[in-house]
Amino acid sequence: MTIIELIKQPWPWYVAGPIIGLMVPVLLIFGNKTFGISSSLRHICAACIPSKISFFQYDWKKEIWNLFFVFGVFLGGIVTAMYFKDDQAIVVNPSLVSELSGYGITGINGLVPEQLFAWSEVLTPRGLIMMVFGGFLVGFGTRYAGGCTSGHAIMGLSNLQLPSLIATISFMVGGFIMANLILPFILSL
Amino acid sequence: MSNNIKDTNTDFEVRSLDAMCVNDEQVNTPAWHNVKYLIFGLLFGIVLIKAEVVSWYRIQEMFRLQSFHMFGVIGSAVAVGALSVFLIKKLKIKTINGEEIILPEKTFNKGQIYGGLLFGFGWAMTGACPGPLFAQLGYGATTIAVTILAAIVGTWVYGKFRDQLPH
Numbered sequence: 001m002t003i004i005e006l007i008k009q010p011w012p013w014y015v016a017g018p019i020i021g022l023m024v025p026v027l028l029i030f031g032n033k034t035f036g037i038s039s040s041l042r043h044i045c046a047a048c049i050p051s052k053i054s055f056f057q058y059d060w061k062k063e064i065w066n067l068f069f070v071f072g073v074f075l076g077g078i079v080t081a082m083y084f085k086d087d088q089a090i091v092v093n094p095s096l097v098s099e100l101s102g103y104g105i106t107g108i109n110g111l112v113p114e115q116l117f118a119w120s121e122v123l124t125p126r127g128l129i130m131m132v133f134g135g136f137l138v139g140f141g142t143r144y145a146g147g148c149t150s151g152h153a154i155m156g157l158s159n160l161q162l163p164s165l166i167a168t169i170s171f172m173v174g175g176f177i178m179a180n181l182i183l184p185f186i187l188s189l
Numbered sequence: 190m191s192n193n194i195k196d197t198n199t200d201f202e203v204r205s206l207d208a209m210c211v212n213d214e215q216v217n218t219p220a221w222h223n224v225k226y227l228i229f230g231l232l233f234g235i236v237l238i239k240a241e242v243v244s245w246y247r248i249q250e251m252f253r254l255q256s257f258h259m260f261g262v263i264g265s266a267v268a269v270g271a272l273s274v275f276l277i278k279k280l281k282i283k284t285i286n287g288e289e290i291i292l293p294e295k296t297f298n299k300g301q302i303y304g305g306l307l308f309g310f311g312w313a314m315t316g317a318c319p320g321p322l323f324a325q326l327g328y329g330a331t332t333i334a335v336t337i338l339a340a341i342v343g344t345w346v347y348g349k350f351r352d353q354l355p356h
Contacts, residue, residue, distance in 0.1 A: 007239065013261030016240030020262065021269025023233055028277060028290050030225055031218075035270075037320040041344040055348035068223040069230035070323050076234015077243075077327020084239060092246045093255040111238070111325055112245040112316060117332045130314050135322075135336035137311030139343025142319060144304025144354065146295070149318040152305075153263060158270030159292050167301040172252075174309015179252035183313060 008086050023150075024158050033065060036151030038142035040070040103187040116187075126189040145170065218286070234324040243324045245316025252313050298356040304347075311343075 027033040044067070046060035089109045097108060105113045121127030142148040145167045147156060153171065156164020237243045242262055250256035276282065277290055284290060312318055315336050317325060322340065326333045347354075 011236070011240040013240065013258050014265055016236050016242065017262040017265030018269045019236050020233070020242075021266035021273070023229065024270035025273035025277060026229060027226075028273075028292075029282065029284055030229075031222075032284050032288055032290055033226075034293065037318075037323075038344075041319060041341050042348070044341055045345045045348060049345060051345075051349075053345075053348045055351050056345075064220075065223050065226045068226040069233075070320070072227040072230020072232075073234035073237070073320055073323040074230075074327040075227070076231040076236075077238060077324040077329075079231065079327075080235050080238045080324075081328045084235065086239075090241065090244060090246060093250050093253075096246065096249055096253065096255055108246065110330070111241075111243055111328060112330050112333075117245075117330060119332055122332060122335055131332060131336050132339045134311050134314030135339030136343035136346075137307050138315055138317070138319060138322070138336070139311075139340030139345075140347045141304045141306070141308025141311055141343070142340075143344045143347040144300045145308055146298075146300060146304070148308065148320075149263070149312075150320055152301075154266050154270055156295060157267045158274045160271070160274075161295045163295040163297040163301050166297065167305045170302050170305025171309045171312060174306035175248075175252040175313040176309075177306075178310040178313035179249060182310070186314070 004084070007084050009088075010086060010090075020154065021158070024155055031065060034151070035155040036066075036147055037070060037073075038139075038148035038151060039063065040066045041139050042143060043067055100187075103184075105187070124189075126186060129186050129189070141174075233320070234327060237321055237324045238328055243317060243321035243328070248312065248316040300354070300356045303355065 024035050027035050042056070043060045043063050046056040046058060050056040090111075092108055100106070100108070100113070105115050107114055115121070116127070116130055118127075122131060138148075142151075145152065147164070147167060149171065152161075152164040152167040157168060240262060241247050242259070247256065247259055251259035274292065278292075282290065308318075315322070317333070317336070319340065322333055322337050326337060
């Protein structure tokens with residue numbers, strides 16, 4: 001097996017997790033930056049639509065490293081699609097597969113269900129809620145909480161910050177409630 | 190513009206809600222040095238995709254306790270991150286520019302609970318937190334552009350109504 005073939009296979013958690021964790025010291029040592037991604041959304045607002053809102057009145061150019069980072073993440077997606085794409089279909093827990101088929105989601109391949117995240121779905125009630133309202137909650141919620149999975153769950157917990165533990169528990173509780181109690185209704189639309 | 194900077198710099202309480210904005214590097218580095226962050230981001234994006242962290246299905250499995258994968262990824266990331274931060278503090282490791290490494294303390298406010306729950310809802314719906322959204326778009330899930338735009342709008346609406354929200 002060549003190295004490229006090895007890279008193309010899905011990576012186990014014990015390879016990916018430690019590499020993600022290493023982002024914390026790498027950013028600190030290379031530039032005194034704390035790992036966090038959702039702030040990039042704030043910097044985009046500050047740069048493009050500050051609208052005299054005090055929350056967006058700051059020198060976003062000083063935080064431009066964060067925008068370089070997320071542009072890198074975007075490029076990482078392109079590079080993976082071009083060179084390291086896996087031809088095998090994703091392996092999903094059978095009980096999730098059968099649950100999703102009950103909502104008409106049968107084509108399980110790729111990263112996101114094509115039947116849910118298709119351009120033809122954007123203006124359907126289900127698509128609007130999943131893509132537009134879901135995205136809105138990601139942006140609104142992360143800023144309200146002061147960080148996301150990277151800033152709170154990984155950076156904050158690594159620095160033993162109690163507020164980050166509270167935030168991380170809230171993320172998980174919110175996710176459990178949505179996935180188990182609310183999403184079945186949305187997916188049935 | 191300089192006025193604005195002065196104004197925001199006196200408002201540390203507001204800025205400290207956002208770790209990103211209190212952690213300024215003191216050394217002036219040329220703008221092209223930011224390319225290193227692009228490279229780190231690129232590597233991070235590749236890891237996110239290859240470990241299927243950006244997969245909607247993996248997030249659904251996590252919130253249904255149907256797979257250990259995501260718990261393993263986040264748990265081992267925190268373990269490595271915590272060990273690194275411990276060593277940086279213990280050995281007083283400096284940045285490559287010889288600066289002391291600053292680790293901002295976060296202060297508790299109720300936003301971490303309310304905002305955290307709302308983000309949790311969004312995470313389970315879109316199957317992605319902010320980092321994976323950018324990786325998914327790059328990987329070719331073009332509709333995610335709509336989700337990213339909605340997330341920017343969500344951030345803006347938070348900024349707009351920030352003073353009226355309980356913190």
